[in-house]
Amino acid sequence: MTACNTSMPSLAAACAACQGDDPCLPCSLTASGDAAGLPLLARRRVRRGEALFRDGDPCRSVYVVRSGTFKSVLTGPDGHEQVTGFQLAGDLLGLDGLAHGRYASAAIALEDSEAVVLPYARASLSHVGDLHELLPRLLGRELVRKQKLAVLLACMSAEQRLASFLLNLSRRLQVRGYSATGFHLRMSRAEIGSYLGLTLETVSRTLSALQERGLLRVSGRHVELVDRPALVRVFGPPSSRRRGAPAGILLHA
Amino acid sequence: MTACNTSMPSLAAACAACQGDDPCLPCSLTASGDAAGLPLLARRRVRRGEALFRDGDPCRSVYVVRSGTFKSVLTGPDGHEQVTGFQLAGDLLGLDGLAHGRYASAAIALEDSEAVVLPYARASLSHVGDLHELLPRLLGRELVRKQKLAVLLACMSAEQRLASFLLNLSRRLQVRGYSATGFHLRMSRAEIGSYLGLTLETVSRTLSALQERGLLRVSGRHVELVDRPALVRVFGPPSSRRRGAPAGILLHA
DNA sequence: CGCGCTTTTGAGAACTATCAACCGGGGTGG
């Protein structure tokens, strides 16, 4: 793990979820609110299946996942759900509410989870280190991620989407101190499919196919990445990418 | 056009590109840099095919399109391009550079264009009204747009993608004072396809099909939206959406 | 222990990509 080059020296210590050289909200924030002389930050416990907030709710805070897993979902009038993201410990939630003052998506806990509340009133924000400083960078990072997701959806095959998803998840778990090769999916096939623009059957079938080829092993929601290089090579031959997608624009990179 | 509820009263006047109730960078900014007591802002002229900036360039400014049209593109090592967006007058460019200090995408002019430079040094930004205040909202808005694009790519058919694209373009042109029913496409079929995750052949075919059904008329790059209600109805029957996509999550909404 | 939900697997259909040929306009150069 590389150093955290955030502009918040008071929060820079003990940054465990800092990925690469990106600025980040250090884990110290999620671990103990009053560390480094910060004011105590409220937390919210959310049980599996419950919502941290719903789309349409007025946005008065953004959140940092402290523990557990969330999914971000858009809900249509007909009740159908579209998953727009999965958030692990250290990830931000609710940034899309900054646009119009109302959350654009709901945050649902995929297991019993906890989140730190970052009130978005200007006065409160100034208290939280240089969050005000940092916010554009964090938002920019989310923007880049959504952009990568859009590219993935625009030009990757089902197999490539799944490989990208698993490699991305693997890396994020590793950064948090979990195994990079064996892990437990907290989301259903249907949720994965919704996120990746595939049906749950295609997700299941594609996982089976990857297993058949010896790239990984799946048993229900447990996944073992057996042959990581081969998984990366799924994107390899430029001709295997649909519509000449730029390489290196991958979720896991 | 509704009122511009920006928090920048000094810039709120003469806001022509303000869409709906979103906060915006008023056209006054793009029209005359020194209006409302602002410092003169630099402009850059970019000729058709030229780059305002390229991916990888250090990000020291964001831009507002003053006139013309741009495309945002990611370029792979193999030279293939992936279009990630189209920007018209008043739209922002370069926000994805705020993440890591380097632009994630290049901005290429689709016609002779001009852009206002907003230096991103803190000192400079403070000069530009409350841009510092406004930035999170603008970024949030971009985030929501990219999210909608991802949803579109995840669960819409080719026909729905095209309809969404055209309706969105129509609305944006209308807001800028152009005809909402007849307009000129500044981008090629290949660029549209790249953006929408389709091949250029499918774009062409789908446009022909929509014309065949009398929903629009196309001749090269000229488009006439003949039956707008029918175009909206393309999304209508929930069963016609792939994978139960949430309605109302459309680009043109 | 049975019920419901998730997952797997199959067969067929639908959609879109791919390959290929053709058309048309605009600019270039003879």
Added chain:
DNA sequence: CCACCCCGGTTGATAGTTCTCAAAAGCGCG
């Protein structure tokens, strides 16, 4: 001035991927 070429767009035939519908198996949970 005209022929030619190049580029963008259109259209056709075909193949491939993914969706849809369907049934059965696995698993957790009351």
